[in-house]
Amino acid sequence: MAKLLSGFDKIDGLEGIFSAENGNLRCSAIQLASGGLAVFSPVRGLGEQAISSLAALGSVEYLVAPNHYHNLALAEYWKVFPNACVCAPPGAIPRLEKVTGFKFSNLDALNADLPNTMHPVFPQGLKTGEFWIMATGGRHHGWLVVDAFSGPKGRPKQIASEPELLKTFPKFGVCDADLYVRWVKQKIGTDTPTMIVPCHGRMICSPVLATRLHELVERELKR
Numbered sequence: 001m002a003k004l005l006s007g008f009d010k011i012d013g014l015e016g017i018f019s020a021e022n023g024n025l026r027c028s029a030i031q032l033a034s035g036g037l038a039v040f041s042p043v044r045g046l047g048e049q050a051i052s053s054l055a056a057l058g059s060v061e062y063l064v065a066p067n068h069y070h071n072l073a074l075a076e077y078w079k080v081f082p083n084a085c086v087c088a089p090p091g092a093i094p095r096l097e098k099v100t101g102f103k104f105s106n107l108d109a110l111n112a113d114l115p116n117t118m119h120p121v122f123p124q125g126l127k128t129g130e131f132w133i134m135a136t137g138g139r140h141h142g143w144l145v146v147d148a149f150s151g152p153k154g155r156p157k158q159i160a161s162e163p164e165l166l167k168t169f170p171k172f173g174v175c176d177a178d179l180y181v182r183w184v185k186q187k188i189g190t191d192t193p194t195m196i197v198p199c200h201g202r203m204i205c206s207p208v209l210a211t212r213l214h215e216l217v218e219r220e221l222k223r
Contacts, residue, residue, distance in 0.1 A: 005045040006156065007053035011203070014195060015137030016115055017144065018057060019203070020050050021156050026199050027073075028144055029054060030133065032113040038062035039084075040133065040144055041199045042073040051080060060084050062110050066146045067130035068092035069172075070199065071100050078102070085109060089122065092129025107131070121187070123148060125180025128173050134191055140205065142195035147173050148184075149213070151201030160202040163213055165220050177221050188213050 008018040008029050016031035020043070027043040027050075037058045042065075054060055060081040065071045065088040074086060087105040088096050096104055111120055117137035123130055126148070133144040143149075147169050151160045166173075174180055188210045196204040196213075206212060 003045055004047035005043055005050040007049045008057065009053075009157070011142075011195075011197060013139040013205070014135050014142045014197070015117060017135055017142070017197065018053075019197060020053070024153055024201055026197070026201075026203075028197055029057060029060075030118065030144075031058065031115070032061065033115045034061070034113055036061035036113070038064055038110055038113070039077060039081075040064045041066050041070045041146060042077045043199075044073045044076060046073070046076050046080060061113070062087055064088065064107075064110065065092065065096055065104070066132075066199075067126075067128040068095040068099075069128060070146060071096055074100055074102060089129045089131040095129075121191075123180065123187075124183040125176040125178070126173055127175035130173070134193075140195040141191055141193050142197055143191070143193050144197045146199050149196050149204070149216075150198045151196070151204045154202045158202050160204050161206045161212075163196060163204050163209065163216055164201065165216065166200060170221060174221065181217050181222050184217055185214055 005022045006020045008020045011017045018029040022045045025043045028040040030038040037060050063084045063086045093104045118135045121132040130146045135142045150164045
């Protein structure tokens with residue numbers, strides 16, 4: 001029997017963001033200004049526990065494919081939430097529509113519905129259309145990321161202190177490494193994140209996370 005997604009639990013230190021896991025994969029739910037929800041990077045295994053935990057938080061108004069690879073669970077979620085808007089960043093939409101058969105909306109409506117403690121982030125130098133969410137509510141400044149950063153494998157709900165890169169990311173995610181490294185270093189300096197909520201691996205939290213991210217991209221991507 002296939003493993004099921006866990007229930008969605010509040011992330012300590014980040015207001016309005018909830019996390020559910022299935023093995024090494026994470027799906028996040030974002031509380032909108034309206035009280036509804038956006039499901040960021042749906043993960044396979046949507047069962048009663050995940051569905052009931054979402055229902056307790058609000059109505060699912062958006063299903064978000066945050067890059068052109070993270071689409072495998074969309075049909076599963078759309079069967080349960082048929083009134084949700086299926087959306088994606090513009091750079092990912094052509095491939096997503098080709099491989100899924102869904103008609104995607106851009107992110108304009110979602111961005112308008114985000115609370116004032118969150119905003120979208122569009123990395124430069126990538127080729128997957130990836131976008132992130134920056135969250136400033138709560139104790140932490142946090143990035144919801146897709147494939148750009150990951151955490152180590154570990155037990156459910158375990159928090160790590162060191163960020164990682166997926167082994168496939170430099171080849172399949174990066175188009176212009178120099179541009180991406182310059183951009184992400186600038187973004188680290190302005191956002192000073194202390195938490196990353198990745199789609200892959202454990203969440204990462206550290207008061208020196210900005211320094212660790214800077215070192216990581218310098219070491220792994222700058223040639």
